[in-house]
Amino acid sequence: MRNIKYKLMTLAGAGVALAMLSSPAAAEVSEEAAFVFNTFSFLVHGVLVMFMAAGFAMLESGLVRSKNTASICLKNIALYSMAGIMFYLVGYNLMYVDVGSYMGSFSLLYNPSGAELDLINADEASDAMVAEVVGNGYSVMSDWFFQMVFVATAASVVSGTIAERMKIWPFMIFVIALSAVLYPIQASWTWGGGFLAEMGFSDFAGSTLVHSAGGWAALVGAIMVGARKGKYEGGRVHPMPGANLPLATLGTFILWFGWFGFNGGSQLALGSALDAAAIAIVYVNTNLAAAAGVVTAMILTQILYGKMDLTMCLNGALAGLVAITAGPDLQNHFIAIIVGAIGAALAIFAVPLLDKLKIDDVVGAIPVHLVAGIWGTLAVGIFGGGSFITQLTGVVAVAVFMIVTSAIVWGALKFTVGLRVSEEEESLGVDKTELGLEAYPEFGQGSLKH
Amino acid sequence: MRNIKYKLMTLAGAGVALAMLSSPAAAEVSEEAAFVFNTFSFLVHGVLVMFMAAGFAMLESGLVRSKNTASICLKNIALYSMAGIMFYLVGYNLMYVDVGSYMGSFSLLYNPSGAELDLINADEASDAMVAEVVGNGYSVMSDWFFQMVFVATAASVVSGTIAERMKIWPFMIFVIALSAVLYPIQASWTWGGGFLAEMGFSDFAGSTLVHSAGGWAALVGAIMVGARKGKYEGGRVHPMPGANLPLATLGTFILWFGWFGFNGGSQLALGSALDAAAIAIVYVNTNLAAAAGVVTAMILTQILYGKMDLTMCLNGALAGLVAITAGPDLQNHFIAIIVGAIGAALAIFAVPLLDKLKIDDVVGAIPVHLVAGIWGTLAVGIFGGGSFITQLTGVVAVAVFMIVTSAIVWGALKFTVGLRVSEEEESLGVDKTELGLEAYPEFGQGSLKH
């Protein structure tokens, strides 16, 4: 029998469980075990989120044309790397250390706690040393690792939108600004204990702080850099289909897989029955919202366009995931289905709207991360997880900050080093001109001949 | 020194370990810690199984022709989504709640336990509230999550077999029937505590309940929908090679990776030394059986065909994995090698047999999941894990049920909405006709010109 209830009830029947319950020490999770659980949760969930970098890379590789594929691969691994280094050097302290209402401390470097180093380096660990470390509840660097992969996600949102026409180095400078300063400051308002936290703004794993923050940066970037040549020529929208849809599918699955870390780890603890049960609820909601996003996209594209659209269905999954990210801890799973479905629907309706505005978003990151991110954050207010007005305030505050600051950075880059490759380079493909190579040198028409 | 024994013996020598053993409370896993371990095992292993959906998607994407690639991607993400929603709405209760001999309860929705919600929502958690939650042994939704990814696997088995000629929506209706009703009912007989469990039928992680159940549904579907046009023309078998073998390889590796969750998590507990040691044995057997499957396939295809066949070797790994799934807890690892090797051999011999019967299985799912699944279940009886007759009874019972019920569903679809695209659509490729796009629009001959 695989129904685990029977197995455990038998144990209980044998008196084992009841006997243990009568001994409080044995019934509880010891403080040191909770430390290990909490730390391991940060690490395991953090690794899942880290793998989302591969998911973004594959999604974007599949949705750009082959002549720009190698560049988007490079941008993805480069942004993950750069974001990690900058968040180490500057970002973490700015987001979490001595946070006032609006930001933390501008200081270089973050290191393991002295207590942990003392314990690790001691010839003999005294009880007091262990107690000092354990008193923190989790290893400080495991928390750093988990927070670091979030800033990389925010940066990943940007790369897909502005693909196929932006130069690599200016993009890297934007990533530096985003991960070192922009993201940490706005995130400190909520997760660092700043003014939005004090207002009661609620964003469990970052529909607003990660996804819509990245989405605003992408939107401003898309406007600043302009549409791809030919995309809106002659007043019509010219589709520029991605070169490799199985890779885009793989990327979506990897993101979905990683999202269990993104949302599950955001419980920030695993060391008690309450935390473990809460994480399980988060996993289930995360999965149901994404699933609802896919089914919604299938039905909607079938109705709207007469045919199902694979790319829309992939983005439906992602929009469902982004939408549930602000409140995956809600306890009615049915609502998770609704939140995911509406998130996907909004993302699908946002695609033609962006085209009408001639905002060229190569992979659909703005509908998915910005639109569904806003929806998910507001949904927390609608479905009883907080005040709607407060949720709206948080959304607007982050929006204003990200629009203004990213406009400054994009603008400064545009009017100095320039954002965009030349028309000829764009025609040839940025792989050829920026990297001097082709992503698929042997396949068919090849990228050089487009 | 990396030999961990030395490290821990040193600790023991210092009297630490011995002292702890003399204190029973400190030596045992507390009941709440066991709850956390059990729950986390469901979640971590469940996430690995979830990623198998990506593995199936890549395996099938790589083994179909390019003109049908986007459709198989869509089917895979759609079936995972739909199966998850249906198992939430209907399937779980039918499989696990109030199971009599033949099925559970037909009731909508499954929610976290009230005790867990009370604990999560309490301003202050009382000992009694914690004790009530902890008394269940694991979080109920973590169990739901783990069981849900299994039904998705069963549905994935079907999609590859009937690729390249079946319409998407009828396939989706079959997935709904399979995940809401067919799979849960037959699985309840064993894992829900029904009549096969009472007989002593043993299927650790589902060689029969998941893989051969899916395999029977695929077999009936393949017969109902018929072979691809041209496959058996003129009395000969015409190979239709897959378009992207590295993706098929990736898919196989992802499935292997996920299978540690599939089999390891099926121990259903991690909260004791016994459970942890048992899971370790499961991991090792799982890996050895798959490895033996690959080596067997290499040697056999070299002998039979004079050349090694990559696709057969990938399927050899999968057949080894399917075969060991019924009994990965056996304690002689040598037997795992034998079970995996024979599973792969049987799968390889089944391929020409299916062709002789003109049953067109695009990716080889029937040899891998059905044939090796039956073998693995019987092997438990052969190698001392249960009565052979009981094992055979279980195999036959599931076979009869799945053949009859899936024939009813496939048949109802065939004679109403129809299963198959038109001949012209099949020629053009279902990507073009069902989705209106191409998976690889820029590569070479392109899917449209085949």
Place this chain on the structure above:
Amino acid sequence: MRNIKYKLMTLAGAGVALAMLSSPAAAEVSEEAAFVFNTFSFLVHGVLVMFMAAGFAMLESGLVRSKNTASICLKNIALYSMAGIMFYLVGYNLMYVDVGSYMGSFSLLYNPSGAELDLINADEASDAMVAEVVGNGYSVMSDWFFQMVFVATAASVVSGTIAERMKIWPFMIFVIALSAVLYPIQASWTWGGGFLAEMGFSDFAGSTLVHSAGGWAALVGAIMVGARKGKYEGGRVHPMPGANLPLATLGTFILWFGWFGFNGGSQLALGSALDAAAIAIVYVNTNLAAAAGVVTAMILTQILYGKMDLTMCLNGALAGLVAITAGPDLQNHFIAIIVGAIGAALAIFAVPLLDKLKIDDVVGAIPVHLVAGIWGTLAVGIFGGGSFITQLTGVVAVAVFMIVTSAIVWGALKFTVGLRVSEEEESLGVDKTELGLEAYPEFGQGSLKH
């Protein structure tokens, strides 16, 4: 607020944590819980390392030409399988059981401990049985699983270097020798407690024992088998670009993902606050070194060649990872950045050097695994993790052993069955001649026409 400190301080403030600390039994991790943590760490981290096999497969699939892609896929799944079986049959005992100064015991088979089997099979588990199992500190087969995936990694290093011209079966025989005998003997010197361990040689997760050991085998193999036809024709280096760079990018991300298991699991324990905190430090250093490798490669290739090179940046990440592997436990994260950056720089400079020597390394495995592996091992001596002379001694000892023994094996193969396909077969591509198929039969020029 997401700043977990607040949450836990509140708990502590409520007296819960302090009360528990005053009860030593409740404050510590019980011995059985530590057993579960340690075992689960081996399993979870081992699964991550297992997935590196997929990473190598994708990296190499992307970097070879399309006409040799299916063969490299087959080699990768075959080597992982064969290495696992041989390490089970022979390698583990040779590496860990009754190790003298130079090797362990030549005996077949490794099985779970009798104590664990007794516990698993007991009708009723006595305290004494549990205590005996728990006294070992971890499940023996979880350790086996974790060590097994390392030998597979060493074998993976070889396959890429000698791609596109070596026959499959001779390669498989080399893998058997490597995983059954060569790798275990040299690894026993350090991790089995042999003479290098006694000298104090330090190699945390195997910069030398895994990566440079595999690298030496690859170097000797590359020399023995010779360069690809045309690679160094006319005294010039002719680039032979890989066919699928997104797959190479995916492979790199998978390797990076798996490396958290590789380095994190090498702490060999998770069952205490000290171990958990140490693993967190390892994760952070692993990530920073890889990130520094990418950024270094971007800057260096921009400066040296005027354009960034995607392949070099991917190898920069890997070189950073290899370099930090000997000492990811160092406590100054800034040094991790430096170690990774220098590792990447050395790997980049090694590429033209190898070309000057006409050593044809298809995927750059020698620069990445051998050169950065040596650097990382020496860096431990430079940055205070051990004596530089001892580190150098270990590097040289492994070098001498691996060069001599792998030369014997490669040589014996060369002068009996032969290593290399015929010139005509090489022209046609080994997929066609060894496997009788194409990896991408529909794409463009197709592999047959090259």
